[in-house]
Amino acid sequence: MASSNERTWRLGIDVGGTNTDAVIIDGNLKLVAATKSPTTEDVMSGIEAAMHEVVSQIGPEAAKNIGFAMLGTTHCTNAIVERKRLNKVVALRIGAPATTAISCMADWPQQLKDAMSVRDFIVHGGHEFNGQLINDLVDQEIREVARTVRDEGFESVAVTSVFSPVSDAHEVRAGQILREELGEDFPISLSSEIGTLGFLERENATILNAALHDVAITTATSFEAALAAEGLTDVAVYLGQNDGTLMSVDYAKRYPIFTIACGPTNSIRGASFLTKEKDAVVVDIGGTTTDVGVLTHGFPRESMVAVEIGDVRTNFRMPDLVSVGLGGGSIVRQQPDGSVTVGPDSVGFRVTRDALCFGGEVLTATDIVVAKGIAPGVGDPSLVAGLDPALVEVAYAEITRIIEDAVDAMKTSAGDITVILVGGGSILAPSKLEGAGEVLRPENFGVANAIGSAISQVSGQVQKVYSLTDTPRDQAIANAKALACENAIAAGADPDTVEVIDVEDIPLAYLGDALCVRVKAVGDLML
CATH class of the missing domain: 3.30.420.40 (ATPase, nucleotide binding domain)
Structure with a gap:
């Protein structure tokens, strides 16, 4: 060896x-x-x-x-x-009496709640937006919840305290009590380590984390x-x-x-590695769907809005993506009025069996590009030689329109932008797109996602709200940077290589003197 x-x-x-x-x-x-x-x-x-x-x-x-x-x-x-x-979860909310108006998981699909056998508890405690105490945390209430967890066989606990991005003291203390009662290795998720401002969405994300x-x-x-x-x-x-x-x-x-959603981000990182581009729109076309994301300083742009996971609204970090039902296996149909639809249904991985160019009986997007002669080495062109040329042109125009609309949805300005095509299905995309200054299709584009996984660094992030009355701005940013670097090291980064790559501080005027600081640090793998 x-x-x-x-x-x-x-x-x-x-x-x-x-x-x-x-x-x-x-x-x-x-x-x-x-x-x-x-x-x-x-x-x-x-x-x-x-x-x-x-x-x-x-x-x-x-x-x-x-x-x-x-x-x-x-x-x-x-x-x-x-x-x-999914794990059998206890959801512990710290915030009585301030947070009792809306029950835990009020808008969750019942089927998902049943799959997790969730029980929820609300105990006293929590903080205001400025870090001021709402109520003292009552240790005995936490211990009673732990007793229920132990006696009824629950498998993990999700702890969410009101305004814990401002002060996580009650979540940390609750976690300590739960581990005293249930054991050091018992899985406990703290919302301050997962989500951001937005109490219900952060609670939802924490419960899902515990269930996984x-x-x-x-x-x-x-x-x-x-x-x-x-x-x-x-x-x-x-x-x-x-x-x-x-x-x-x-x-x-x-x-x-x-x-x-790590798959699309792997593709975005892979696209950056293969082209050396740091700022671009990345179009990842697979067999069933097309995911479009944005490279910003070499990393995927994050979504600034709440994201639904399994019909549950959450606010933990997620990539900013547009997904459309277009892929190599997308089924092409001609409508009675002469128009053509492409997808969103697809034969998926069966494309090499079901598509016409592979001897199948289903007209797919792959057949269209093979018939146009722009996908050399794919299938047998003779099997699609009999397709109506008008049908082929209309279908290809529809494929192009779907891609262009998705790219346009991700742009933040009217100017042209570099577009990188990756994924096995990117043979569908033309070499020129409306709104794109340059269209790149790098070597090994078909496995860009796996390449992105292989070459990635290790990161740590933090998003925390500080009271400027208690913590000056410079000190708040320095503290957030230190926490982000600690998180990167905890995730497996080599401490000697960790560096801060992104800092954003946003005054929260509606919260008085509050400042929201977002920091991302990355480092190389520990060799």
Whole structure:
């Protein structure tokens, strides 16, 4: 076995709705193996198949150079959407009597609440917007909740205190009491570590995070087992975060909700790496959908609005994306009035079986570009030679319109912007787009998402509200920077490489002298 300082190769895997992509990157960040494998219903067998293929491509001797394995996965998203494999959760709200007007999870789908067997409790405590105490935290109330958790077999606790982004003292104390009663390893999620201002949305995100604890453990354990089956038993394992960076397995077990939507952000990071562009619109076209995001300073732009996950409104960090039903497997139909629709339904990963150009019987978007002669090497052009040229032109115009509209929706100004095309389905996109100054389709565009997973850094973020009466602005920003760097190190970054890359401070006039500070720090993997 090569020594640890020689094992600098990286295995990157990203799970998409249609395909699971895998790559191996050498110590000089050069691609040495790549594959696409159909995403399976259980997800993990597709991961195993893709991993086996790329490891086989380089052989057992070269595989000894692999020191890192990165996984961008849909496990947590699927668990919420499917309402399966979720922990039995107690939701503890700290804020009586101020927060009793609206009950916990009042607007949640009943099916999702049932899947988590949720019970909620409201106890005294919490703070005002300026950090002033609403009520003292009553330790005995917390201990009574812990007794219920223990006696009724609940599996995790979500703790949310009113205005905890201003003061997290009561959440931290509640967490201490719960661990005294339930054990140090009992999974407890604190809202101040997950969401931002917006009490109900932050509470929702924290409950979802608590519900995903066992899913995260199962995902990490299964990934490590798959690596071991390939002889990769001494590698550092990371999971993808939805800000385009990585986190260690231990960090992912604490904050599994941060894996949601990591696939599109991996594609955005991969697009940046392949083109060296730092500011652009990235169009990631798969077999079923097209995700459009924005590169800002080399990282995905984050959404500034609340985001719904599984029909639950949340406010934790999420990438700013537009998703449309266009992919290589999108079904093309001619309407009675002569117009043509493309998608949103799709044959997905069955495109290589069902599309006309592969001998199937379904007219898909892939057939249109093959018939136009702009997708060399894809399918058999003779099988679509009989398509009506007018139909082909109208369908291709519709494909182009869908892409252009999605790009336009992500632009913040009227000027032209660089567009980067990635994903296996990006053969659908034309080389020129309205509103784009330059359209780039880099080499290895088809596995940009797995490349993004493999080359990513580790990040830490913080968004905290400070009272300028208690903490001067410079001191508040310095404190937030220090916390962000600490979070990056906790997520697995090398302390010697961590640097702050983004600082934003926003005065909250409606809260008096309050200042909201957002800081992001990134660092390289710990070698």
